[in-house]
Amino acid sequence: MPTSAFNGKDAAAIQAATAEVAVGDGVSASVVDRSHWGRIRVGDDDRLRFLHNQSTNDFQSLKPGQGCDTVMVTSTARTIDLVSSYVLDDAVLLLVSPSRREALLQWLDRYIFFADKVQLTDVTDETATFSIIGTGSDAVVEKLAAGAIIGQPYGNHITVDGGVIVAVGSGLASPGYTVILPVSQKQRVWQQIIDSGALELSDRAWDTLRILQGRPAPDAELTDDYNPLEVGLWQTISFNKGCYIGQETIARLNTYKGVKQYLWGIRLHAPAEVGNTITIGDEKVGKLTSYTQTPDGYFGLGYIRSKAGGVGLKVQVGNTEGEVVPIPFVSHEYP
Structure with missing residues (x-):
């Protein structure tokens, strides 16, 4: 040990x-x-329609007292943040990652047009x-x-x-x-x-x-390099709600089975470093995105090409060996 x-x-x-x-x-x-996580209050009459159009989940079906996780994505469906959302009587409260608070406020504000009845308030403090x-x-x-x-x-x-x-x-x-x-x-x-x-x-x-447990974090698993399907956040995506930012790319990836890599857990035999290349033999198949040491061993998260395999796959991570294991927070198919 x-x-x-x-x-x-x-x-x-x-x-x-x-x-x-x-x-x-x-x-x-x-x-x-x-x-220290960010909290953004989205108010006024168009709040649900606005969030519906700016993220992956179906907000217009939600009633006060309900909530969901959703992903904010770029126009090309690259991940910005995984956000927990709670629908109140007069607003929606967003719980966002610490490093994404200011960027998300600016990003959301950019999509409020003249006729939109939407008010954004940073209530973190x-x-x-x-x-x-x-x-x-x-x-x-x-x-x-x-x-x-x-x-x-x-x-x-x-x-x-x-x-x-x-x-x-x-x-x-x-x-x-x-x-x-x-x-x-x-x-x-x-x-x-x-x-x-x-x-x-x-x-x-x-x-x-x-x-x-495989919860993705900004600047690690949630970056411009990955989309929500690769991350394994299928449970945050509505495939039948209509248009939203990044929707065309996500729909196309789903329809044509175009997900080329997936996020997995990797049980490691020795320490590793974030950014280490994941290989099988001489072939590069992925990259380590997070790493931790626990009383029970060494563990990491990494993206691995879908064609390389999944659970049970033996890989080399930098200078150490590892085995691919499932992580409970994410899934690789629609629930």
Whole structure:
């Protein structure tokens, strides 16, 4: 077993977030502060039509209290960001990656035309976000008086006292909830979550979990080099909603089975570096995009040519060997 830089708290929090059943007598859940992620409020009468036309998912079918993940893409269907969206009574709240907040505000603003009734507001500084992760998350949201959300579909959300929004979905493949709240409520709610038995997950441990589970990140898996089908974000794409930015390219790739590479997990035998070439023999078949070390070994994410193969494929990553494994956050076919 490799030496890991993880401290005991991180290791315990990762275990709590990923345990399939309760560990001991405690709550099998972790909580991470994602307040540094961006939050954009999209308001006014045309908000749903506008977002419908600017991203991959079907917003016009959503009602207040529902939500979805969607991908913002360029006109040639290259990925900009994976965005979680929550439809409120009078607005849509977007949770965006930290490094994409300003760029997305500018990009969305560029597509608001004179007759459009759309208002964009950056509410990042006046709000906070937590993710509660793990099989014990239900017990935690019960303590937040949000038990009514348990068992509802992904993206559904309710608002409880103090303007605290509790939504289904942890932001990872593990079960859980996302909490978006006024910054004035941040310390109170955080303490409630900790007092309920959830373990604090550091930003570093979150990044390890997102790599192990295959959540793509900007500047790594989400770049101008890749489209949402290659990433494996099929669940965020509506193929029958009509025109949107990048739609023609995505439709053509789907219709003609034109996806030339896929994102996979790679279990590594030794350390590797982001950017390492992935090869089979003398043939280059892909590139490593993310890497982490855990108490259980070395792990990476990488794009591999679809013709090379998938799960079980043995590859060379830089100077080490690896094996391709599935990652639960993404899929390589329409659900």
